[in-house]
Amino acid sequence: MAIVLVVDDDREMAELLRLILRRYGYDTRLVFAGQDAVQAVQNERPDIILLDIMMRDLDGFAVYQRIREIADIPVIFLTAYDSPENKEKAREIGADGFLGKLFLRGDVLARRIQATLRARQGDPSGLSPPRRELLH
Numbered sequence: 001m002a003i004v005l006v007v008d009d010d011r012e013m014a015e016l017l018r019l020i021l022r023r024y025g026y027d028t029r030l031v032f033a034g035q036d037a038v039q040a041v042q043n044e045r046p047d048i049i050l051l052d053i054m055m056r057d058l059d060g061f062a063v064y065q066r067i068r069e070i071a072d073i074p075v076i077f078l079t080a081y082d083s084p085e086n087k088e089k090a091r092e093i094g095a096d097g098f099l100g101k102l103f104l105r106g107d108v109l110a111r112r113i114q115a116t117l118r119a120r121q122g123d124p125s126g127l128s129p130p131r132r133e134l135l136h
Helices: 011-023 034-044 060-070 084-093 106-121
Strands: 003-007 027-031 048-052 075-079 097-100
Touching: 003 011, 003 034, 011 027, 011 106, 027 034, 034 048, 034 060, 048 060, 048 106, 060 075, 060 084, 075 084, 075 106, 084 097, 097 106
Parallel strands: 003 027, 003 048, 048 075, 075 097
Antiparallel strands: none
């Protein structure tokens, strides 16, 4: 099961993302500050990171640069500020993806994570699809 590190200073959003990702079979770790994300990468090496851009201690772009200094882990930016400038900056620095939070659907997020992990492995068939739990 892939480990997803969710980095967002909005605790409610982070918990919502954890619930969504759990439904699609992902193991999720939450951190609520940029510096904590760097520490989590050093200690745990998640398979992929969902990273908010606007945070209190460090912005997501600064966190991305620090993470890149210690590990080559796929990063998808998630933001409420879905601006062309942020998208362009994410592309320029080499992020693996960029998604707006406002209308984000769980299935879209799960497919994006799966596709990013597969692309990074270099083998489209190398990762089985996450299992889907039914909630009653």
